[in-house]
Amino acid sequence: MPKALPVVDMSRPVCCDPVAARAISDEDALHVALRLKSLADPARVKLLSLLLTSPDGAECTCDLATAVGLSESTVSHHLGQLRRAGLTESERRGMNVYHRVRRESLAALCFVLDPNCCG
Template identity: 50%
Template sequence: MSTPVSELCCSPVLAGPLPPEAAADLAAALKVVADPARLRLLGLIRSQPEGEACTCDLTEPLGLSQPTVSHHLKVLYEAGFLNRERRGRQTYYRIAPNSLSVLCQALDPSAI
């Protein structure tokens, strides 16, 4: 993805044609979240009491191996959907502020 999701700024999709670069950036962001495991990860992280989760807390609920979960977390992080913080040997993830609202607003500005 060429632009992190937090920096996307585009007209709502239904408001008219998107410029090619904005369409490509939005399509890349949508591809990132179009994976069922990644959608589940976002929900699992958001639903934690502190709004953050360690990789070790996410493997069992997803039923996926640790390397697979780590891969999906890396993709979400690199796309700007997650923030991460290393604490000792563990990495904790949080939903990046406004990262999901960018997608909502692009698809339906009345939803925000």
């Protein structure tokens, strides 16, 4: 039976010193690793790319499913993983759900990995 990871509130951007600044604590390492784990899937990276390049800034699950060639339920699962990691947010509009990237969360994750990347 696989070991369950601790529950971590990932609704806010990751917030700790850059990993190169000092030895990172176990808790901070877990926060960073769980966010990176949510990106460790080609479909999720593709979905993030589509959301980041969307002219409207938000895309419907049905349109994303068509774009990546997956079922809406599979895309919803992947988007749920990104949302739980705090990297996206969702909004219901009638029968559809629209998703957008939380850019501040991506920027915070980039900063933690390399403080010189976003300057």
